[in-house]
Amino acid sequence: MTDKRNTQLDVVDSVQGEKPALKRTKHIDLGRMRKGFSVKPLALGVASVILSGCGGEKEDATIYTSLEDCKQDFPDAVERCEAAYQTAVDEAMRTSPRFSSEYDCEHEFGPNQCQYVNNSSGSFFMPFMAGYMVSSLLSxxxxxxxxxxxxxxxxxxxxxRWITADGYVFDGDIRKRKYRVNKDVYKPKPTVNRTMKRGGFGSSVRAKSSWGSSSRKGGWGG
Structure with a gap:
């Protein structure tokens, strides 16, 4: 069993300042996660997709770096911003890649980027959610x-780079803020019930990498 220790959430390279520390626990407190997000908004990135309304194959996307940015863009829809975040947290617990050891998880996502979970579906390590994507917020x-x-x-x-739970990567790095995304990005992700070993998630990403390489290939971003 991995020692319980304080970890740090890394932020994008362009962000300066002290990095907030989190304590790994056996159980994920969703309320605490939501509170931590609002207090330390730069710990997470937020990708908010607003539908263009044209019914095309691609949709306009803007990436935010905090929940507060969502609230500033939608001051009359603060509760929806918060609810969308909570939905993403729940989806992360359901669809995130799972690993049997912290070592295997950190090999894929980096040092101190994984949390230990012990719930009704078993015990495992999963990566911290780095952002969440929202579409049709005002629908x-x-x-x-x-x-x-x-x-x-x-x-x-x-x-x-930004990546979905099922291994599709957005083109450009996490500093990129504008995208045109394929509607397929909204498709429900399968529930994850099994753990994978070191390198397993990266292998699935490589197999799907062409989706994010250019808009001509039907990728996630252009």
Whole structure:
């Protein structure tokens, strides 16, 4: 069992200042995670996709680096910004890649980028959510929200890039803020019930990397 120790969430290279520390626990406190996000907004990135309304194959996307940025863009929809974040947290718990050891997880996502979870579905390590994607936030029907991840590991093919739970990578690095995304990015992700070994997630990313290489290939960003 891995020692319980204080860890730090890395932020994008362009952000200066002290990095906030988190304590790894056996159980994930979603309320505490939400509070931590609002107090230390730069610990997470937020990718917010606003539908263009044209019904095309691609949708406009803007990436935020804090929950507060979402609230500033949608001051009359603060509760929806918060609800979209909570939805992403729940989805991360359901769809995030899982690993049997912290070593295997950190090999993929970088030092201190993984948390230990022990719940009804078992015990495992999973990466911290690095952001969340929202579409149709102001829709009268429904909006969509899902988690995003990144890696700080030199072993990773998606180092410093946005990636979905099922291994699709956005082009450019995490400093990029404008995208045109394929509608397929909104498709529900499968529930993850099994752990994978070191290198397994990276291998799946490499197999799908062409999706994010250019808009002509139907990728996630252009």
């Amino acid at each position: 009268t029907n429904r909006y969509y929200s899902q988690p995003l991840y990144t890696s700080y590991s030199y072993n990773s093919p998606f180092r410093s």
